[in-house]
Amino acid sequence: MLQREIDPAMAADIAKFEEQLDRYLRGELPEDVFRVFRLNNGIYGQRQGGHHQMVRVKAPYGAITAEQLDLCAHIAEEYSRGWGHLTTRQNIQFHFVPLERVPALMRDLATVGLTSREACGDTVRNVQGCHLAGACPYEVLDISPWAEATFRHFLRNPLSQRLPRKFKINFSGCSTDCGQAMFNDVGVVAVTRRLDDGRLEAGFRVYIAGGLGANPHPALALEEFTAREDLLPTIEACLRVFDQAGNRDNKLRARMKWLIDTLGFEEVQRRILTTRKFLLASSSWPGGIPEEVEKLGDAPAGVAVGVTPTTIGQGTPVALRGTRPYERWVDANVVRGVAKGTVSAYAYARLGDVTAEQFRALASIVRELGIEVRITNRQNFVFRGLTDQQLPTLFARLEAIGMAEPGAELARDVVACPGADTCNLAVTQSRGLADAIGTALEDAGLAEVGGVRINISGCTNSCGQHHAADIGFSGAERRAHGQAAPGYQMLLGGYVGQERIHFGDRALRLPAKNAPEAAVRVVSRFAAEREAGETFRQWLDRSGGAKAVATELQDLDHFPTPEENPDFYVDYGETGPYVAEVGESECAT
Missing domain, CATH: 3.30.413.10 (Sulfite Reductase Hemoprotein, domain 1)
Structure with missing residues (x-):
C-alpha cells in the first residue's frame, strides 16, 4: 500500500495496541485485561477460537470515500478472506484476521483516515445517521455535520472509554427516522418549533434510553425541543448520567434503558438536564455550534421545483412498472426530489457482503461520476449527487459487479x-x-x-x-x-x-x-x-x-x-448434527 502520513492520534493508538499485543503474546498481560483493551480497539474474537479476529471499522453516518473503498479491497485480500461485511450500524467488518496482523491492518486503515477505535466494547460506538442526510427532500436539517461533530467529540474522549455498557447514538434529519433514532441510547431527530414572532426555528428532539436486545425498550423524548447550540452538551450529559448511574455489577441490566426501569424516567430526565446546565463549568464544555457544522453547514436539501419527492422510510410503497432490468432498478432503487435536482441510487449488497473486486469497482464509480456514497443501515450502499443522465452508466457499472438488482426496500433485501x-x-x-x-x-x-x-x-x-x-x-x-x-x-x-x-x-x-x-x-x-x-x-x-x-x-x-x-x-451451511454452542460474550452488537 502507498504509505501516507498517519494522524498522530491514530499512530498512538496503533503503537499502544502493538505494545499491549506483544505483552499479551509473551504472557505478561492477563486474558481478561487484554480482551477489554482489544474490544475497545474494535477487535472482536470469533467463535472459531484461537487467534481468529473480526475487525470492525467505523464509518460515521455511513460516509466513506473512494480512497477508503480501495483500502477496504486491500484489507479484504491481504488480511481476510477476500470480502468484507456491511453492518446494520454502518460499520465494515473483516473476519478471520490473524491477531498478530492486526497492528499492520490498523496502520493501513489509518493511511486513509479509518479507525476501529471504540467500534466494540463498553464505549460510544459508531455514530449512525440517515444515509440520505443532505440529499433527502423531507429533512429539517442535514444531520451529517452534526453526526461528524458527535463522532469526533467522543472519539478517544475519557468519558467514552469504560462505560457500564456500550452506548449507541443515531441521527435522523426528519421524523421519517431513516436513521432509526427510536431504539438507541440517544436518538436525535431534527425538528422545528414556532417562535413567538411566527418564525420557525430548526433544532432537535432528543430521545433517550431506547434499545433492542432480549428486552426491547422504545426511546423516550427527553424534552420537546433542543436548540442547536445545546445538542452536544445534551448528548454529553446523557453519557455522564449513564456513566455515573449505570449498573456496573450486572451487564445484563447495564444499558441505559434499564436506568428508566430502576430510577424512573422523571429522575433520569432531571439528572440529565441538571448535568447539562452545569456543563458550562467543564473545561471541555462542548456547547455552541460545532466547528464541523459551521464549516460544512446544515441547511436541508429541500425539494426541487416541479418535482414530487419519492416517499422514504419503512413501509415505502414500491411499484415496479418497467419490464426491462434498468427500468425496474430505477423504480426500486432511485430516490428523487432534492433541491439541486440530483438523485440518489442504491447498490444492492446481498447479505451485506462485498468482495474486494466490488469494493474497487465502487471506488471507481465514485471517481468516474464525481459523486459520493454512503453505507446504509440495511447493509447496502447509496450513491448521492447523481444526475438523471448518469443513471444508465451507474446501472451498467453495478450490473457488471452483481450489485444492480432492484433490492432496496423490496422483500429480497433480507x-x-x-x-x-x-x-x-x-x-x-x-x-x-x-x-x-x-x-x-x-x-x-x-x-x-x-x-x-x-x-x-x-x-x-x-x-x-x-x-x-x-x-x-x-x-x-x-x-x-x-x-x-x-x-x-x-x-x-x-x-x-x-x-x-x-x-x-x-x-x-x-x-x-x-x-x-x-x-x-x-x-x-x-x-x-x-x-x-x-x-x-x-x-x-x-x-x-x-x-x-x-x-x-x-x-x-x-x-x-x-x-x-x-x-x-442440521443448520444451514452445516454438515453435521446441530449443536447450540455458545461462547463467552464479547458483545458484538
Whole structure:
C-alpha cells in the first residue's frame, strides 16, 4: 500500500495496541485485561477460537470515500478472506484476521483516515445517521455535520472509554427516522418549533434510553425541543448520567434503558438536564455550534421545483412498472426530489457482503461520476449527487459487479447478523436462513414485493434488528424427538418511523428449515390482500394481528423425526448434527 502520513492520534493508538499485543503474546498481560483493551480497539474474537479476529471499522453516518473503498479491497485480500461485511450500524467488518496482523491492518486503515477505535466494547460506538442526510427532500436539517461533530467529540474522549455498557447514538434529519433514532441510547431527530414572532426555528428532539436486545425498550423524548447550540452538551450529559448511574455489577441490566426501569424516567430526565446546565463549568464544555457544522453547514436539501419527492422510510410503497432490468432498478432503487435536482441510487449488497473486486469497482464509480456514497443501515450502499443522465452508466457499472438488482426496500433485501458463522453468542446460522428466504422468495416470484422488510438475528440480542422489521426471525435452540434442532421465533409487525416504534409481535416458533416457507406465505398474503398505500403494519392490524396470521402457519411448527427428515436437525451451511454452542460474550452488537 502507498504509505501516507498517519494522524498522530491514530499512530498512538496503533503503537499502544502493538505494545499491549506483544505483552499479551509473551504472557505478561492477563486474558481478561487484554480482551477489554482489544474490544475497545474494535477487535472482536470469533467463535472459531484461537487467534481468529473480526475487525470492525467505523464509518460515521455511513460516509466513506473512494480512497477508503480501495483500502477496504486491500484489507479484504491481504488480511481476510477476500470480502468484507456491511453492518446494520454502518460499520465494515473483516473476519478471520490473524491477531498478530492486526497492528499492520490498523496502520493501513489509518493511511486513509479509518479507525476501529471504540467500534466494540463498553464505549460510544459508531455514530449512525440517515444515509440520505443532505440529499433527502423531507429533512429539517442535514444531520451529517452534526453526526461528524458527535463522532469526533467522543472519539478517544475519557468519558467514552469504560462505560457500564456500550452506548449507541443515531441521527435522523426528519421524523421519517431513516436513521432509526427510536431504539438507541440517544436518538436525535431534527425538528422545528414556532417562535413567538411566527418564525420557525430548526433544532432537535432528543430521545433517550431506547434499545433492542432480549428486552426491547422504545426511546423516550427527553424534552420537546433542543436548540442547536445545546445538542452536544445534551448528548454529553446523557453519557455522564449513564456513566455515573449505570449498573456496573450486572451487564445484563447495564444499558441505559434499564436506568428508566430502576430510577424512573422523571429522575433520569432531571439528572440529565441538571448535568447539562452545569456543563458550562467543564473545561471541555462542548456547547455552541460545532466547528464541523459551521464549516460544512446544515441547511436541508429541500425539494426541487416541479418535482414530487419519492416517499422514504419503512413501509415505502414500491411499484415496479418497467419490464426491462434498468427500468425496474430505477423504480426500486432511485430516490428523487432534492433541491439541486440530483438523485440518489442504491447498490444492492446481498447479505451485506462485498468482495474486494466490488469494493474497487465502487471506488471507481465514485471517481468516474464525481459523486459520493454512503453505507446504509440495511447493509447496502447509496450513491448521492447523481444526475438523471448518469443513471444508465451507474446501472451498467453495478450490473457488471452483481450489485444492480432492484433490492432496496423490496422483500429480497433480507438483513441478517453474522450469526453462528463467526459470533460466539449466536445459536443459529442466520445468514444461511437469510439466503434461503431470499431464494424461496425468488422462486415464488415474490422477491420484488415492496414495503416489507425481513430481518434475522441468530439469537435474542437483535444484532439483525429483528424486533423492528415487518417480518423478524430470532434464532433459538429447539428440542424435538429427543434431539437438539435449529429453530426460530417469528415476529410480525415491527415498525420504526414518524418518531414512534412498534416492536414486532410474537407469531409462532418454527423449525429453521420451515422459516423460508413461513416468510413466503406471509409475503404472498400481504401482496395479495393489501390495499393501496397500506403498510405491512396496517395490513397486519386489519388482518387480526400476528397471532391471527400465525394460525395459518401452524402446520409449519412441526419437526419430522430424524429418520423421516434428518435435514431438520442440521443448520444451514452445516454438515453435521446441530449443536447450540455458545461462547463467552464479547458483545458484538
